[in-house]
Amino acid sequence: MSHAALNPLVRRFETIISLSEDEKKAILNLPVRVADLRADADIVREGDRPSQCCLLVEGFLCRYKYLSDGKRQIMAFYVPGDIPDLLSLHIDVMDHSLATIIPSKVAFIPHDALGNLIDQNPRIGNAFWRDTLIDASTFREWIVSLGSRDAYSRIGHLICEMFLKLKAVGLTNGNSFNFPITQGEIGDATGLSTVHVNRSIMELRKEGLIILEKGRCTIPDLRRLEEAAKFDPTYLHLTGERRGGNGRLAGDRPSVAP
Amino acid sequence: MSHAALNPLVRRFETIISLSEDEKKAILNLPVRVADLRADADIVREGDRPSQCCLLVEGFLCRYKYLSDGKRQIMAFYVPGDIPDLLSLHIDVMDHSLATIIPSKVAFIPHDALGNLIDQNPRIGNAFWRDTLIDASTFREWIVSLGSRDAYSRIGHLICEMFLKLKAVGLTNGNSFNFPITQGEIGDATGLSTVHVNRSIMELRKEGLIILEKGRCTIPDLRRLEEAAKFDPTYLHLTGERRGGNGRLAGDRPSVAP
DNA sequence: CGAAGGCTTGATAGACCTCAAACACAGTGG
């Protein structure tokens, strides 16, 4: 009864922990309901009390909130394999919304089924928890961007992030990838006006750091873009599972922890 | 063998879930090492690989990161009862630092002990997970602040947040509370210069929304401040544990979820 | 072919930053 829509989830886990056959089977046996959604469709909305989570199978999603003055703040973008509303397992009321930004395929998985999966497979539960922690880590990096970086590197930073996230799930093609996010949406994500987003992109282009056309982005030289945007990928924690570990990196001076 | 430093943790849990005697005992039996730290002391630092978590018992902490240009971005403030580095249970390398902002008392709990506690008390594990999700929710709200609010309401919003967080752990006194955060630190948190923070605070004062002096803050009329800062406390999820629940709030139009 | 959405560019305005300096207050040492 396993559903192909669950493959991205298995693939994602396998980049982090090695799944046993039983674990793999447990995931693939999750009950799912797959839906094909148009662009700009809300999946969950502020105030909702979801009873299921959604796994993005194909497409792009964003997490956003509207303010009383009509401005929209996008707080994250998601790529296939992500489960952006995993948080609804433990938090009852949504304080923001999730929506597609292009036509997308999502798989809905009931909370009950996820709860059982986690109860019976603690390692999977930990991987889910870890996933939400990396989400949080990305939020923190956006705080840094919005608080401390200028428009130019804010946008460069976002492009680096998207590239690495897509690369991690095998959705890049060499140094280029689908980037169907409009300049208006980039503005909503970076806290900039569309006009200024455009001017900053023009600059990034002029520097030869990005090639952006027709929903596709190419990064001729990732190192140079990372340097320009002061991008450090540590916060994405792409390198795999934590295991034990109490070593400390050498520091110039010790912190108070022993 | 139970240590008084763990009481804030028990108290915190009890505002969320009702603990059984066994659960309470399990928490109070956690091995801890308590430390009294001076102001501006790093607890964990970017690059560290912690083998323990820290519970804030008394004082104030912040989460921050330095940028290459010397700017500091503060990403969160913490109050007694918080365990800001719970994430280190599942994420090996710290991508930012934690520090005291005033002299503080913290209790260090080894990862091993926390892991055992969680394994043997799934409800406690879930409460911890939920805690990190609320942390993430707060990060998202900061993204909204930095991306979409002006200086005036950004600062007002922060003050509302601090007030409610302190009130939830019983550290307010009527409508006033200890607020030992300097204007420079507020600037590092809100992405504003010290000068502009000061000017905005002056305005908030002039409007009679806050009284701020000698490390103490009073909010004469919380409703009015919330209104001015467009503050909605939903994101703090102070109302307690999620349980089952699949109801949906009435919405004007349905989202795609069934 | 007209409409709609997205991209691009120019001009003006405003929010916020930087530099600078004065003031207040607590802690330190002679």
Add this chain to the structure above:
DNA sequence: CCACTGTGTTTGAGGTCTATCAAGCCTTCG
């Protein structure tokens, strides 16, 4: 006991980054 120092707050003036308003252009699509 009183300078002295350091940290934090406050205020002024000028400059910059980014927003807003406006308009033209391009592509897609019914």
